[in-house]
Structure formats: structure tokens, C-alpha cells
Amino acid sequence: MAAKIRLKKVGRKGQPSYRIVVLDGRKPRDAKVVADLGFYDPKTDPVTFEVDGEAALRWLLDGAKATRAARTILSKAGVMAAFDAAKRGEEVKIEKKELKPTDKEEKKAAEEKEAPEEVKGPEEAAEAEEAEQAQAEEAPSEGEPEEEKEEG
Numbered sequence: 483m484a485a486k487i488r489l490k491k492v493g494r495k496g497q498p499s500y501r502i503v504v505l506d507g508r509k510p511r512d513a514k515v516v517a518d519l520g521f522y523d524p525k526t527d528p529v530t531f532e533v534d535g536e537a538a539l540r541w542l543l544d545g546a547k548a549t550r551a552a553r554t555i556l557s558k559a560g561v562m563a564a565f566d567a568a569k570r571g572e573e574v575k576i577e578k579k580e581l582k583p584t585d586k587e588e589k590k591a592a593e594e595k596e597a598p599e600e601v602k603g604p605e606e607a608a609e610a611e612e613a614e615q616a617q618a619e620e621a622p623s624e625g626e627p628e629e630e631k632e633e634g
Contacts, residue, residue: 484508485546487538487556489522490515499523502533502552504541517541522555533559535576543568 484507489500491511504517519541520533538556542548542565548556556562564576 487548
């Protein structure tokens with residue numbers, strides 16, 4: 483049997499979630515499952531997934547081929563690195579990679595940094611300007627060289 487590790491779609495219309503499964507490669511996407519390896523939920527932020535690394539590695543070593551989407555998830559779970567090490571004859575250790583923040587999280591963080599400051603009264607605004615000027619006078623400007631200390 484030509485086994486494939488692929489995603490099986492579950493969930494409602496417009497709210498997909500997937501199971502990572504092993505199927506006969508000649509069967510359609512939602513055919514009878516040979517083995518269930520985990521799940522993947524793309525709708526959460528950050529994306530959530532869980533993979534049985536030992537079972538997935540066993541199937542890969544037995545000759546199962548992972549589809550592109552399944553291979554990406556298995557890579558994030560650390561299974562593909564363990565598979566490469568096992569093929570080279572090295573010690574196999576499955577280490578899960580950390581997920582990178584999504585674009586939404588990065589934009590939200592940038593917006594928080596660029597958010598306008600609270601509206602201040604005229605007295606508070608004047609005090610803030612004076613504090614900024616004092617800091618600017620204390621710090622050397624970029625064009626001027628810093629004073630060198632003489633060693634004696």
C-alpha cells in the first residue's frame with residue numbers, strides 16, 4: 483500500500499480544522515483512515531496543532547510520504563528533522579520548534595508602540611517638552627564627537 487500522511491478536513495463550513503492522518507495514497511481526502519496522528523486548527527491565533535511524533539516517525543520510516551501541508555506541520559512538530567537524522571543513522575530526538583508570531587500579532591504590537599500618547603493639559607505638555615529638551619542637552623548629538631578621557 484502506498485501510504486500518505488495528509489490532512490483530513492473536519493469542522494463546519496467556513497470553520498475548517500484538520501486531522502493529520504495516514505491514508506492509502508490512492509483514496510480521496512476524506513476516505514477511511516489507517517492511522518490518526520494528530521490535529522491542526524488554522525483558525526486560532528497562533529495556529530494550534532498536536533502531532534504524535536513517535537507514530538508519525540514510524541510511518542515515515544516505513545515509507546509513507548507526507549503531502550506538502552502535512553510536511554510543513556510535521557516540520558514544526560520536529561518530526562521531519564528526526565526523520566532526516568534517522569535516515570542518516572543518527573540518534574533520533576523529536577524537538578518541537580517554537581511558533582513564530584503571526585502578522586496579526588506583529589501589527590498589534592507595532593500599533594501599541596505607535597499609539598498616540600494620552601491627551602495632556604497645557605501645563606503637563608510644557609513640563610514634558612522641558613524634560614525632552616533637558617534629555618537632548620545631556621545626550622551628545624550624533625554630529626559632535628564625544629569627549630575623550632585623558633589617561634594619566
